[in-house]
Amino acid sequence: xxxxxxTERWILGACLxxxxxxxxxxxxxxxxxxxxxxxxxxxxxxxEIEYRxxxxxxxxxxxxxxxxxxxxxxYGITDWWFVEAYGEFxxxxxxxxxxxxxxxxxxSVFQLTEPGEYxxxxxxxxxxxxxxxxxxxxxxxEFGPLLEHDFGPTTMDLNLVLTRQLGPVISEPGVSIAYRxxxxxxxxxxxxxxxxAFGNFGPISHFSPGEQQQLFGPGAAGKFHLGFLPGDLQxxxxxxxxxxxxxxxxxxxxxxxYEFPL
Amino acid sequence: xxxxxxxxxxxxxxxxxxxxxxxxVIKDHKFQPERLEVPAGVKFKLMVRNNDPTAxxxxxxxxxxxxxxxxxxxxxxxxxxxxxxxxxxxxDFHQDTAKGVLVxx
Numbered sequence: 479x480x481x482x483x484x485t486e487r488w489i490l491g492a493c494l495x496x497x498x499x500x501x502x503x504x505x506x507x508x509x510x511x512x513x514x515x516x517x518x519x520x521x522x523x524x525x526e527i528e529y530r531x532x533x534x535x536x537x538x539x540x541x542x543x544x545x546x547x548x549x550x551x552x553y554g555i556t557d558w559w560f561v562e563a564y565g566e567f568x569x570x571x572x573x574x575x576x577x578x579x580x581x582x583x584x585x586s587v588f589q590l591t592e593p594g595e596y597x598x599x600x601x602x603x604x605x606x607x608x609x610x611x612x613x614x615x616x617x618x619x620e621f622g623p624l625l626e627h628d629f630g631p632t633t634m635d636l637n638l639v640l641t642r643q644l645g646p647v648i649s650e651p652g653v654s655i656a657y658r659x660x661x662x663x664x665x666x667x668x669x670x671x672x673x674x675a676f677g678n679f680g681p682i683s684h685f686s687p688g689e690q691q692q693l694f695g696p697g698a699a700g701k702f703h704l705g706f707l708p709g710d711l712q713x714x715x716x717x718x719x720x721x722x723x724x725x726x727x728x729x730x731x732x733x734x735x736y737e738f739p740l
Numbered sequence: 741x742x743x744x745x746x747x748x749x750x751x752x753x754x755x756x757x758x759x760x761x762x763x764x765v766i767k768d769h770k771f772q773p774e775r776l777e778v779p780a781g782v783k784f785k786l787m788v789r790n791n792d793p794t795a796x797x798x799x800x801x802x803x804x805x806x807x808x809x810x811x812x813x814x815x816x817x818x819x820x821x822x823x824x825x826x827x828x829x830x831x832d833f834h835q836d837t838a839k840g841v842l843v844x845x
Contacts, residue, residue: 521808523795557808557815593805594783594818628804667801708833739795739808739833 509534510546510566510580512676512693512718512731514635514660517601517624519589524554525740526562530733534571534726541726544571546580553740558589571726581609581617587624599626603637609645616643634661652681660697668700674716691725693718709738758785761816764798766790766809769834780824780844789814796838800829803842820844 509532530548534541545568552562561584568580585605593599601624609615622639637658643650656679662672677692679685697716704711714733720726762784765772769792778784788798790809798817799806809815822844831838 518806520797520806521795522810524797524808554808557810592816592818593807594820633804664801664804703832703835710832739797 508546508678509544509729509731510548510568511639511656511658512674512716512729513714513733514658514674515587515601515603515624515637516635517587517589517591517599517626518593519554519558519560519587519601520737521557522554523739524560524737526550526552526735526737528552528562528733528735530731532729532731535728535730536571536720536726539572541571543569543573543575544726545569545577547577548583550583552585560587560589561585562587579610581607581615583607594628597627600624601626603639612645612647614647616645616647616649618643631665632661632663635659650681652683654681655679662699666700668702670699672697672699672716674718676718688722689724690722692721693725693729694721695719697731707738709736711736761785761787763787763789764840766792766796766831766838768792769796769831769837771829771831771838771840774840775843776840777843777845778819778822781821783818783820786817786819786842787814788817794833796834797832798829799832800827800842802827803829805829806832
């Protein structure tokens, strides 16, 4: 990689971190975010079309049948900068609710190190979510580091996410912190079993363990070369068990992604 | 600040190609050489150059690497330490012709 590009991405990442450090945000359980990001990007000119779906199951109607459906398009601007835009449809938990358009998201992922160059691969994610109904919901700004390390035939990814609500309706003032973790066994390209955990600690200023959502469970990921089309079809599925009283008893997630050179 | 600049400089120099780095060249949608010996037990940097007018993606499930090589460009692929053995790789955009294997000795 040319020196100028490498310098440029570090400077850009540092500037973004400093800018976002002036903000604060709240955390909420978002079943649309049950995805663990890798800091490693495929490179410039790679596009992806992605679907993310999730649904909760619980004997308590107040936590049952929450749904999230996202469709997105992403593109590798450079070998260290990937942008993606999402449209989200959601259903609130409980009986009688219907699916509605929830908003749009604009996301950037920055790869800061080359894979294998250091003990851990490092990246950054920054995301802005604009909700469709600002009278009841808040926009959100997310930012955080992405870490990855290979342990033999397994790959461990950890995302830390700081979130701040923006807009006229703020339900959780301040900055909240969440994590996403996955350890995946690279068994075959088409089938890689995994263990995942997603947690939201809530606002940093007043952690409330009883209100936190913690999800943990098995998953699998893999990819297939289509042959008749350029690129690969990838999947990421899982079932997550709720570990706290605030968490839904179960959440199923399905992610499908078509990645291709553009 | 000086420490930060020093760390950045060291990091940048670490990415620069050395004459001793093993190298692969993509030409006519094939890797040259298709069989390349690399050192076992140490970290090393594999340089992959694409001499074709179209992009290729260097990919290896065994090495857990996947990266686009733009046309006319060269990329570093950091690998190792590898156990002795053979590690297949391929070009994801031309899988029928772009194949090869690294032999760690």
